[in-house]
Amino acid sequence: MSTDQYEELYEDYILPHFEDPYHKEEIECASCQHSERNPLCGDTVTLQLIIGKDDIIEKAFFSGNGCAISQAGASILCEEIEGKTVTELEKFSAEEMLELLKVPLTATRQRCGLLGFKVLKTMLYSRDGERIEEESTPSP
Amino acid sequence: MSTQTETTTIPSEIEQLRKDFPALHQTHPNGKPVVYLDSGASAQKPQCVIDTVSECYSDYYANAYRGVYYFGARIDEGIERSRELVRELINARSTSEVIFTSGTTMSINMVARGLGEGFFTKDDEIILNVLEHHANIVPWQMIARQTGAKIKYLPLTEDGRLDLDELPELLTEKTKLLSVTGMSNVLGSIPNLEQIISACHQNGTLVLVDGAQLVPHASVDVQTLDIDFLTFSGHKLYGPSGVGVLYGKETLLDKMEPMLGGGHMIDQVFQDKSTWAELPAKFEAGTLPIAPIIGLGKAIEYVRKIGFEAIETYEHNLLKYAHDQLQKIPGLTILGPGTEHKGAIASFTIDNLHPHDIADWLDRSGVAVRAGHHCTMPLHDHLGIHASTRASFAFYNNFSDIDALCEGLKYTLEKHRLL
Numbered sequence: 001m002s003t004d005q006y007e008e009l010y011e012d013y014i015l016p017h018f019e020d021p022y023h024k025e026e027i028e029c030a031s032c033q034h035s036e037r038n039p040l041c042g043d044t045v046t047l048q049l050i051i052g053k054d055d056i057i058e059k060a061f062f063s064g065n066g067c068a069i070s071q072a073g074a075s076i077l078c079e080e081i082e083g084k085t086v087t088e089l090e091k092f093s094a095e096e097m098l099e100l101l102k103v104p105l106t107a108t109r110q111r112c113g114l115l116g117f118k119v120l121k122t123m124l125y126s127r128d129g130e131r132i133e134e135e136s137t138p139s140p
Numbered sequence: 141m142s143t144q145t146e147t148t149t150i151p152s153e154i155e156q157l158r159k160d161f162p163a164l165h166q167t168h169p170n171g172k173p174v175v176y177l178d179s180g181a182s183a184q185k186p187q188c189v190i191d192t193v194s195e196c197y198s199d200y201y202a203n204a205y206r207g208v209y210y211f212g213a214r215i216d217e218g219i220e221r222s223r224e225l226v227r228e229l230i231n232a233r234s235t236s237e238v239i240f241t242s243g244t245t246m247s248i249n250m251v252a253r254g255l256g257e258g259f260f261t262k263d264d265e266i267i268l269n270v271l272e273h274h275a276n277i278v279p280w281q282m283i284a285r286q287t288g289a290k291i292k293y294l295p296l297t298e299d300g301r302l303d304l305d306e307l308p309e310l311l312t313e314k315t316k317l318l319s320v321t322g323m324s325n326v327l328g329s330i331p332n333l334e335q336i337i338s339a340c341h342q343n344g345t346l347v348l349v350d351g352a353q354l355v356p357h358a359s360v361d362v363q364t365l366d367i368d369f370l371t372f373s374g375h376k377l378y379g380p381s382g383v384g385v386l387y388g389k390e391t392l393l394d395k396m397e398p399m400l401g402g403g404h405m406i407d408q409v410f411q412d413k414s415t416w417a418e419l420p421a422k423f424e425a426g427t428l429p430i431a432p433i434i435g436l437g438k439a440i441e442y443v444r445k446i447g448f449e450a451i452e453t454y455e456h457n458l459l460k461y462a463h464d465q466l467q468k469i470p471g472l473t474i475l476g477p478g479t480e481h482k483g484a485i486a487s488f489t490i491d492n493l494h495p496h497d498i499a500d501w502l503d504r505s506g507v508a509v510r511a512g513h514h515c516t517m518p519l520h521d522h523l524g525i526h527a528s529t530r531a532s533f534a535f536y537n538n539f540s541d542i543d544a545l546c547e548g549l550k551y552t553l554e555k556h557r558l559l
């Protein structure tokens with residue numbers, strides 16, 4: 001990608017998500033939530049999901065602190081996952097997330113771009129996510 | 141363009157010296173010339189060091205202290221020559237006091253563990269401060285946890301220097317050791333080692349100086365300063381990575397236990413026990429980083445030829461110019477003390493711009509700086525920030541490098557709609 005192309009994408013796509021993010025707020029009624037911190041730079045992302053019938057992500061919210069790439073990444077992620085099912089998200093890959101970001105990232109910066117994605121994956125898989133509501137009792 | 145009003149001691153020679161460093165003449169994939177402002181993380185290597193390492197592998201490589209043949213003898217000579225060059229560099233009494241390690245981190249760990257339980261007992265105190273690199277905090281936390289010793293922190297002044305007025309209060313009969321950086325790798329602050337060491341020694345407290353940042357920029361004399369332990373890394377001193385130094389007073393090293401057991405560090409090995417070799421071998425278990433040690437010797441010869449006095453003067457002028465220029469950038473705050481109290485490092489924050497974004501966009505301008513917490517999380521907590529951007533300078537940087545940094549910052553601000 002040429003410098004001009006990169007600058008254009010950054011200004012037209014990344015910066016708007018950073019400056020005017022999608023669903024950057026903390027909510028009270030999340031079905032589940034999880035936070036992570038990038039130990040390299042201290043960037044944080046908290047993801048909160050409202051999961052409805054049939055395991056569909058009805059709403060996704062994030063909060064956090066950090067560079068344009070990590071925060072825009074979380075914003076893009078929230079926009080993307082609403083309406084998807086948990087099963088679909090389990091198949092959602094890091095490569096797909098990087099494609100959503102559109103701008104090419106070096107290995108170090110991929111950690112920024114994938115911070116929100118990592119939070120989502122940890123929440124879905126490890127059961128580390130603080131389960132709120134009745135979800136906490138395991139089904140028989 | 142730079143406004144070079146300052147008189148600089150070696151600028152005419154700088155362009156000549158820069159030719160010795162091939163990495164300084166590379167081009168970024170985007171076509172911009174590379175401007176290297178991350179020597180605090182690791183310094184570039186002069187061609188003579190690269191050649192020395194390469195010749196070691198191509199002309200006479202063998203393991204150290206094992207071969208009676210020609211190659212082996214040359215390797216041993218090379219290593220001992222480097223040891224002597226280190227001894228001269230820091231003015232140690234003897235080469236027995238110069239131990240080759242893998243770097244500062246290992247050197248500090250060797251002291252913490254080597255003093256260990258025989259030295260620290262429950263409620264003994266170790267004094268640190270928040271300027272320290274994690275390498276000079278974590279090993280002490282580990283030994284404190286093991287022995288029940290306590291860690292106390294010497295406070296900082298408002299502008300990020302050690303508050304030495306507080307030191308007498310902090311020193312008690314239980315204070316066994318104080319470990320302090322010779323120069324902060326973030327704020328650049330240079331503590332008054334003379335005052336610290338004299339106060340500590342009057343109290344019977346040992347002092348370790350983490351010289352990782354100081355040794356590449358100033359001459360350090362362990363005898364004049366009466367330093368008990370000094371640690372530094374070859375890769376920040378224009379030498380290869382993989383080699384570092386632990387200096388310790390012979391009487392102290394004699395009392396310390398080796399951290400690693402294995403080949404070369406022994407006198408005799410029986411089925412059930414072993415005895416240790418004499419210094420410095422006692423602390424050099426296993427195969428040493430042979431070529432890096434020999435390369436480090438060359439790097440020391442190279443910097444000493446330029447001379448630390450000239451380096452200090454020139455780098456100080458660079459630093460003053462950097463401070464002057466950086467302060468003109470809107471929203472930029474330089475962290476730490478004024479130039480009179482620091483070495484050639486300028487760490488800063490810019491309002492509404494994250495250090496990672498700054499470093500990323502500077503890279504697009506060809507300028508290499510470091511962003512993050514620089515292995516000093518307690519310092520960043522103390523400053524109330526998550527991360528910062530750091531430009532660190534060496535004698536091979538010139539005034540145009542600083543102009544490039546400032547141009548890059550303006551471009552970064554523009555691209556984030558902040559200018």
Ligand SMILES: Cc1ncc(COP(=O)(O)O)c(C=O)c1O
Pocket residue numbers: 180181242243244245246273275276321323324325350352353373384515
């Ligand atoms: C002040 C200080 N201490 C210790 C270290 C650790 O050095 P090394 O990684 O070479 O062991 C560094 C390197 O960044 C440093 O700047």
